[in-house]
Amino acid sequence: MQKSKNILVAPLNWGLGHATRCIPIINAIIENGDRPIIASDGQALALLRKEFEKEAFIELPSYGIEYGEDGQNLKLKMLKDSPKIWMAIRNEHKMLHSIILKHQIAGIISDNRLGLYSNIVPSVIITHQLQVLSGNTTWLSTQLHLHYIKKYDYCWIPDVEGLESLSGKLSQNDDYEIEKVYLGPLSRFKNTDNYQKKYDLMILLSGPEPQRNILEKKLLEEVKRYTGEVLFIAGKIEKEQRFLKKGLLTYYNYLSTDGLQKALDRSEVILCRSGYTTIMDLQKMNKKAFFIPTPGQFEQEYLAQLLDQKGIVPQASQIDFKIEMLSQIINYKGLGSIQIFTTSLSSVLRETFSNVNENSEPIPNSLST
Structure with a gap:
C-alpha cells in the first residue's frame, strides 16, 4: 500500500475565486487519502484557513494586485505594478525548493500562481485563461501568460472544450506545447434542488x-x-x-x-x-x-x-x-x-501524481527548481 502523498495547493490571491475553486480539489486530495499543503496569501489564505482548519498552511509572497477607484485605468495600473508582480513570481519560485524539501511535496497544483513550476516533482497550473483579454494588448498578455503555463507539466482547465465551453474563447487554445486537461466546471457547491425559498x-x-x-x-x-x-x-x-x-x-x-x-x-x-x-x-x-x-x-x-x-x-x-x-x-x-460534464477530480489527481511516491528516495538538496 502506497504511503499518502503531500500535495501543494496554491491559489492566487486575486478576489476569492481562485481560492474557492480549489476547495473541491483539496477535498478530493483528502478523499484520496493524501494530504494537502495549502499555500497563498491575504484573503485567499484567510478563507482557506477557515475552511480547512486542520491542514498545514504556507504564506507565499503577495502579488499585491489591487484596482484603482477608476476601473477603466486597470490596464495602466497593472502595467505600473508589473515589476512588483514579477518580483513576487520570482520570489515564490525561489521559495519552492525549500517548501518541497521541508514538506516532502510529491506534486504541485497552482491556481494561476505563475512561479510554482518545478523540475523535481510534477507541477500543474489551473487556469481558464488560455487567452488573456486586455483590449488591444490581448495578444501580448496572452503570450506572457502562455510563457509561464508552458513551464508546468500539465494545464488543468475548469471548462469543456469546444462549442459548449462555459467561458467562451477564454479557455480555447490549440497550442500543442501545452498538456491540456479539461476538467469541466469546478464548484465547491452541490445542486440539491430541494429547498424552500427564504x-x-x-x-x-x-x-x-x-x-x-x-x-x-x-x-x-x-x-x-x-x-x-x-x-x-x-x-x-x-x-x-x-x-x-x-x-x-x-x-x-x-x-x-x-x-x-x-x-x-x-x-x-x-x-x-x-x-x-x-x-x-x-x-x-x-x-x-x-x-x-x-x-x-x-x-x-x-x-x-x-x-x-x-x-x-x-x-x-x-x-x-x-x-x-x-x-x-x-x-x-x-x-x-447550460448542461455540461464534469470529470472525477479524484481520478485526475491519481493519474497525474500516480508515479510519485513518498517511499521513493528523498529529494537531494543539490537539486533546484
Missing part, C-alpha cells in the same frame, strides 16, 4: 479592493428600494463573522462554504460579479442571476456580455445599474440551462 434576492460580492467596497456601498443604497427579502453577503473575510438584520435586509460580512450552500439554496435570484468561478458555482446550483462586471476587468466584461447575448443572464455596468433592472431576469434562461 430570500427573494441574494447579493454576493467578491473581488479585489477598492472595487468590492465601491459596489457594496452602491448596492446598500439600491436595495432600499427593493421590496423583497434580501440576503447581502459582503465577501469580506474577517476574523469574526458579523451579522445584521434590518427590516427586509439580512447582512453578513462572509459565510463559510456550508453557509453559502444553504444561502444559495434558499435564494431565488443572485446579484453578483461575473467572475468565472461565480459563473461555475451558479451553473452548478441551477440559478438565475444578474451580473455587474468589475469595471475595467476585460474578462468579466466579456463573460457578462457573452451570457447576456446568449439569453442566459442579464448584465449592466456598475455605474449604470439600478435595482429595478432585476426585473429583466425573468426574460433570461438562467445558468441552469
